[in-house]
Amino acid sequence: MKIITVSREFGSGGREIGKRLADRLGVAYYDKEIISAIADKLKLDENYIENKLEQNFTINYPYTFRRSFSMAYDAPNQTAKLLLEQHKIIRSLAEKEDCVIVGRGADAVLCDKKPFNFFVYADMEAKIERCRSRAYQDENLSDHELERKIRQIDKVRAASYSIVSQYPWGDKHAYHLCINTTGIDIPAFIPYLAELVEFRQKG
Structure with missing residues (x-):
């Protein structure tokens, strides 16, 4: 089974890399689709789920949550329940087909699948330049405001990742490849990245 996970800083182009790589390899791509699956399963609004999973939560989790993702744990609040459901869906997707999964601590959730x-x-x-190039026309944030937004989102991602991984978010020991997209033409880079993935699969 070919499973690729992409963790990314906000504005770094990680989502674009994940989508283009999935298209190049001819495998499934999952990102927002995971939120949709949670919404369908729990009969909740997608925006509500996304907001709950992106808020700066501070929940006390037992160590077994990180180690086994046990669904037997009686989560103390809605955010924890959503995280548990997210883990179940990530695992079901990875067991179904070859895929690229962006974010959501998928590398840690699927560690047993290598x-x-x-x-x-x-x-x-x-990152600021990339965010600005993709902003809505009526979104007029200053560079300072954009930097603050980027740092806040990454802070939440780091906090969420700490729940499921033994490594800090962004720690090189948690990943096989760290990619600095500064100055990189992502579309031109994808064929080389796909070649690396195929080479690793042969090994």
Whole structure:
């Protein structure tokens, strides 16, 4: 089974890398689709779920949550329940087909399946420029405001990741490849990345 996970800093282009790589390899791609699956399963609004999973939560989890993702744990609040459901869906998707999964601590959730794990990052200036190029027309944030938004989102991602992994978010020991996208033409880079994935699969 070919499973690739992409963790990424906000604005680094990790989502684009994941989608283009999945298309290049001819495998399934999962990102927002996981939120949709949770919504269908729990009969909740997708925006509500995304907001709950992206808020800066501080929940006391037992160590067994990180080690076994046991569904027997009686989660103390809605955010924890959503995380547990997210883990179940990630595992079911990975068991079904070859795929690229972006974010959501998938590398840790699927560690027993030995996925190929990427971490995508970039210089702050590059992330600000990327966010600005993809902003809505009526979104007029200053560079300072964009940097604050990027840092806040990454802070939440780091906190969420700490729940499921023994490594800090972004720690090179948690990944097989760390990619700095600063100055990289992502579409031109994808064929080389796909070649690396195929080479690793042969090994």
